[in-house]
Structure formats: structure tokens, C-alpha cells
Amino acid sequence: MKTLLSGGTVVTMDPAIGDLARGDLLIENGVIAAVAEHIDAPDADIIDAADRIVMPGFIDNHRHTWQTAFRGAGSDWTFPQWAAAMHGTVKPHYTPEDVYTGTLLGRLEALHSGVTTLLDWYHVAQTHAHEDAAVAALNDAPARSVFCLGAGWGTDQAVDDDIRRVRSHLAAGGRTDMALGMRGPDATSIETVARELKLAQELGLRISLHIEASGTIAQLHEHGLLHETITAVHANGIGDEELRMLADAGASISISPDVELKMGFGAPMTGQALAAGLRPTLSIDDVPSAGGDVFSTMRTAFAQQRGLDGSLRSRDLLEFTTIDAAASLGLASRTGSLTPGKSADVILLRTDDLTIFPVTDPAGSIVSAGHPGLVDTVLAAGRVVKRNGSLVGVDLPALRTRLLASRDRVAAAAGVPLDGTWQPQP
Incomplete structure (x- = not known):
């Protein structure tokens, strides 16, 4: 299985590769196969990375x-x-x-x-x-x-x-x-x-x-x-x-x-x-x-x-x-940079959002103005787990209901308020 992230601003975190103002990233079977200004992969699924920063998760x-x-x-x-x-x-x-x-x-x-x-x-x-x-x-x-x-x-x-x-x-x-x-x-x-x-x-x-x-x-x-x-x-x-x-x-x-x-x-x-x-x-x-x-x-x-x-x-x-x-974590050979041979743990950040636009210096923009709302797409080991700003295949309403029930039950059992007045005594 091949996936091509096409046309993004690529921040590799690999000093040997550097950053690409416009680049492609090819993933094969969950692993980064190539990073270059242009990659020809006609048999790959294409993810359009225009107006996106592509970087390691x-x-x-x-x-x-x-x-x-x-x-x-x-x-x-x-x-x-x-x-x-x-x-x-x-x-x-x-x-x-x-x-x-x-x-x-x-x-x-x-x-x-x-x-x-x-x-x-x-x-x-x-x-x-x-x-x-x-x-x-x-x-x-x-x-x-x-x-x-x-x-x-x-x-x-x-x-x-x-x-x-x-x-x-x-x-x-x-x-x-x-x-x-x-x-x-x-x-x-x-x-x-x-x-x-x-x-x-x-x-x-x-x-x-x-x-x-x-x-x-x-x-x-x-x-x-x-x-x-x-x-x-x-x-x-x-x-x-x-x-x-x-x-x-x-x-x-x-x-x-x-x-x-x-x-x-x-x-x-x-x-x-x-x-x-x-x-x-x-x-x-x-x-x-x-x-x-x-x-x-x-x-x-x-x-x-x-x-x-x-x-x-x-x-x-x-x-x-x-x-x-x-x-x-002992994982430097597996993740942490967009290096061929590493796991395709990749995130795509929006650059057209008004809270970060225009992006002149990608690293500076991420650190000074970045926020979770910019995280458009996430790939974990090459699998798309978030797309267009939403997690894939997750029943969030059901999970929210379970978490609220858990919080309320524990709080009631512990006798603590949930109205912002809880000040524990050490």
C-alpha cells in the first residue's frame, strides 16, 4: 500500500534532509519510503498537502x-x-x-x-x-x-x-x-x-x-x-x-x-x-x-x-x-523525524487558518502560533487516523458519555464538588 503526501511544506527534523518549501513524502506499508521536492508515484493514494505543514508527529x-x-x-x-x-x-x-x-x-x-x-x-x-x-x-x-x-x-x-x-x-x-x-x-x-x-x-x-x-x-x-x-x-x-x-x-x-x-x-x-x-x-x-x-x-x-x-x-x-x-524513549530509529525507513508518524498542520497565516518561517509559526485546531490530518504508522480535522472511526459521543458518567460517579463516591469550588487540603 502506498500513500503520497503531495505539495506540502515539509519540516523533516532530519538535518541531512532539511526542510522543503514544497515537497512530497511517500509512504509504503506504513514506513516513510522517500522525501523529495517531487515524487512520481502514480499507483499511490494521494493526500493533497497544499497549504499544509508536513512534519513528524x-x-x-x-x-x-x-x-x-x-x-x-x-x-x-x-x-x-x-x-x-x-x-x-x-x-x-x-x-x-x-x-x-x-x-x-x-x-x-x-x-x-x-x-x-x-x-x-x-x-x-x-x-x-x-x-x-x-x-x-x-x-x-x-x-x-x-x-x-x-x-x-x-x-x-x-x-x-x-x-x-x-x-x-x-x-x-x-x-x-x-x-x-x-x-x-x-x-x-x-x-x-x-x-x-x-x-x-x-x-x-x-x-x-x-x-x-x-x-x-x-x-x-x-x-x-x-x-x-x-x-x-x-x-x-x-x-x-x-x-x-x-x-x-x-x-x-x-x-x-x-x-x-x-x-x-x-x-x-x-x-x-x-x-x-x-x-x-x-x-x-x-x-x-x-x-x-x-x-x-x-x-x-x-x-x-x-x-x-x-x-x-x-x-x-x-x-x-x-x-x-x-x-x-529508545525510539530514535523508529520515529521522531521524516526519515526514509522510519515509521510514517506524520501530522499535517493547516497554514491557511487565519490564526497562523501567513507562514513565513514554519518552525517559528508552529512554536509561536500553533494550536490543536491546526492539526488537519494525522497518520500513525502510515494509517490515517485523523482526516479533515476529525478522528477516523471513533465514536466520540459515546466516549464522552462514558467519561462524564465515570467522573460523576467517582466524584460522588469521593464526596468532592464539581462546581469549581474544590480546594483539596493537603
């Missing part, structure tokens, strides 16, 4: 998708309030069905806004049925996902068997892969950290690790536990020495600028990470507190760092959310 490497039902409820919360609300108050009332519905609609929301690869950081941490419901939801969404199992999150229990169980259900290299949401030495013993890291390496799992205090990275370094497969999440306020430890280990960092600034984590580490030799990546974190699209996340990170030292350029932000994010 965005990659979000840290999102707690199960919380989708409470979108916007935490826009005024601090981090302790969020923890009290989502983990202390509503999480105990989540059934597997609630996890499934929130995860599926959250994954589809991300896809709708151009996220073709998403790491779902799961920390509902109740039963195997809850885990299986999250995996089922990701499998039912027509795009690449990584189920990041926060096994034992918030506890000190042994979770080796649980990790093995979930891994056995997910075939490596499939549409839904697995990562480990590892506990750090601030949450469990260093011996447990070492054992879980060894298990992750044995099973071929990437690791995502929330860093909430200085000293955690140094402690991992001291015990020889820093590894290139680790992505440090947030890490606000850590010193340059610890950032260099991450860089020297080949590790990565995921920054959630909207949540970090609003919830009181401290300044995002974008500039410091770059200075230490790290390529930052960007993530949403959670939608009770922040918007779920990468455009706004890029804009926050860009404005915050430019306001400090003027160091970033628009293309840096596109790299953070495509090729750099792909590398953090």
Missing part, C-alpha cells in the same frame, strides 16, 4: 492519562493539593472501567492534537485489573503508546512479579510497548532501586523516574545506578553537577513547564539542562492542571527560557518534542 514522554476525567479541576491547585486530590481522594474510588475510559479518551485527545507517540505514566497502582484496563485502552487507540508502569508507586512493596506480568502481555516492538516508572531512593531502599533497575535492563525497559529533590541523582550515581535508559522527570532545582551526571550517563530529562510553574515546583530546567549537555524533552504531565497539547507546552518552555537568557530558538522546541523525545 509530536512525542509526549510523560503524561498521567488516567486523570483525564478531572480535566481543569486542578487549574488553581498547588502540587500538595493535586497529590491530595488525585491520589488521596479520588484514586481509591477508581474502578478498572474508570481507568480504561480516562486513558482511552486521554490518548485520543493527544492524538487529536498531533501526539503520535505518548508515554502513559500509570500510577493508579491498585489491582492487576486496573493495569490491564490501562493497557487495553492504549491498545484500542490507533497510535504508538508506551505503558509506563509505576509499579508500587507510593509504597515500598516488592513489585518484581507485577513488572514481569505486565511485560509478558506486551510484545516488544508492538504498537504499545512498556517502560518502568521506577521509584527512587527517596521512596524505597537503594537495594530495591538496584534490583528494579537490573530487572528493567533484563526486560529491555526504558525507565522514567520522578526527581523531586536534590541529591537523588547523586545517590544513584554514587551506587553506579545512573544509566542511559533513564529519563529524569522534572528535576527542578537540582544542581549543575547532578545534571552533568545525567548527561555523562547518557540519560535524558523530561520537563513539564506548565505544571512546574503553576504548581510551585520551581523554574523549568530547560536552559540548565542544555548547559550541562542534556537535550531536554517536554511533556504535559496531567490535564487536571494543564492543557493537553504540545503546542502550549512548547510555548511556555520557550517564553520562560527566552525571558531568562534569550538562548532558545524555535527549532530547539520542535527538536525537544520530536527527535529528542524519540531518543529518550
Whole structure:
């Protein structure tokens, strides 16, 4: 099967190919076959990309998708309030069905806004049925996902068997892969950290690790536990020495600028990470507190760092959310740029919309003025999953009804209001 995206402004994110003011992209059997100014493929299905930017799909490497039902409820919360609300108050009332519905609609929301690869950081941490419901939801969404199992999150229990169980259900290299949401030495013993890291390496799992205090990275370094497969999440306020430890280990960092600034984590580490030799990546974190699209996340990170030292350029932000994010997930050979041989994870952004027209500098326009309403078409592994601004083959009215029922039931069981007055007490 062949598909030709014809006549678009092609932003490849591949420095060897560059950008094409007018170009074609040929897809064969879900893989990018060629990128050029003109491709003759008379036997291909044609998608007219005129008045469109053709670029790699965005990659979000840290999102707690199960919380989708409470979108916007935490826009005024601090981090302790969020923890009290989502983990202390509503999480105990989540059934597997609630996890499934929130995860599926959250994954589809991300896809709708151009996220073709998403790491779902799961920390509902109740039963195997809850885990299986999250995996089922990701499998039912027509795009690449990584189920990041926060096994034992918030506890000190042994979770080796649980990790093995979930891994056995997910075939490596499939549409839904697995990562480990590892506990750090601030949450469990260093011996447990070492054992879980060894298990992750044995099973071929990437690791995502929330860093909430200085000293955690140094402690991992001291015990020889820093590894290139680790992505440090947030890490606000850590010193340059610890950032260099991450860089020297080949590790990565995921920054959630909207949540970090609003919830009181401290300044995002974008500039410091770059200075230490790290390529930052960007993530949403959670939608009770922040918007779920990468455009706004890029804009926050860009404005915050430019306001400090003027160091970033628009293309840096596109790299953070495509090729750099792909590398953090171990997927750089499969996605993140429009390179022949990679999966055809592609989005088409409208350039004739009045909110972005005229497009003089594509990268600058995407970062400074981009928004989900521009996402006209999305292809995941060559399959068209959004066309003319609408998801394909998705019964959104039925899903909306299910999600509202889930939210209302959980809120009633937890005894929390849904009228904008909910102020959790840490």
C-alpha cells in the first residue's frame, strides 16, 4: 500500500534532509519510503498537502492519562493539593472501567492534537485489573503508546512479579510497548532501586523516574545506578553537577513547564539542562492542571527560557518534542523525524487558518502560533487516523458519555464538588 503526501511544506527534523518549501513524502506499508521536492508515484493514494505543514508527529514522554476525567479541576491547585486530590481522594474510588475510559479518551485527545507517540505514566497502582484496563485502552487507540508502569508507586512493596506480568502481555516492538516508572531512593531502599533497575535492563525497559529533590541523582550515581535508559522527570532545582551526571550517563530529562510553574515546583530546567549537555524533552504531565497539547507546552518552555537568557530558538522546541523525545524513549530509529525507513508518524498542520497565516518561517509559526485546531490530518504508522480535522472511526459521543458518567460517579463516591469550588487540603 502506498500513500503520497503531495505539495506540502515539509519540516523533516532530519538535518541531512532539511526542510522543503514544497515537497512530497511517500509512504509504503506504513514506513516513510522517500522525501523529495517531487515524487512520481502514480499507483499511490494521494493526500493533497497544499497549504499544509508536513512534519513528524509530536512525542509526549510523560503524561498521567488516567486523570483525564478531572480535566481543569486542578487549574488553581498547588502540587500538595493535586497529590491530595488525585491520589488521596479520588484514586481509591477508581474502578478498572474508570481507568480504561480516562486513558482511552486521554490518548485520543493527544492524538487529536498531533501526539503520535505518548508515554502513559500509570500510577493508579491498585489491582492487576486496573493495569490491564490501562493497557487495553492504549491498545484500542490507533497510535504508538508506551505503558509506563509505576509499579508500587507510593509504597515500598516488592513489585518484581507485577513488572514481569505486565511485560509478558506486551510484545516488544508492538504498537504499545512498556517502560518502568521506577521509584527512587527517596521512596524505597537503594537495594530495591538496584534490583528494579537490573530487572528493567533484563526486560529491555526504558525507565522514567520522578526527581523531586536534590541529591537523588547523586545517590544513584554514587551506587553506579545512573544509566542511559533513564529519563529524569522534572528535576527542578537540582544542581549543575547532578545534571552533568545525567548527561555523562547518557540519560535524558523530561520537563513539564506548565505544571512546574503553576504548581510551585520551581523554574523549568530547560536552559540548565542544555548547559550541562542534556537535550531536554517536554511533556504535559496531567490535564487536571494543564492543557493537553504540545503546542502550549512548547510555548511556555520557550517564553520562560527566552525571558531568562534569550538562548532558545524555535527549532530547539520542535527538536525537544520530536527527535529528542524519540531518543529518550529508545525510539530514535523508529520515529521522531521524516526519515526514509522510519515509521510514517506524520501530522499535517493547516497554514491557511487565519490564526497562523501567513507562514513565513514554519518552525517559528508552529512554536509561536500553533494550536490543536491546526492539526488537519494525522497518520500513525502510515494509517490515517485523523482526516479533515476529525478522528477516523471513533465514536466520540459515546466516549464522552462514558467519561462524564465515570467522573460523576467517582466524584460522588469521593464526596468532592464539581462546581469549581474544590480546594483539596493537603
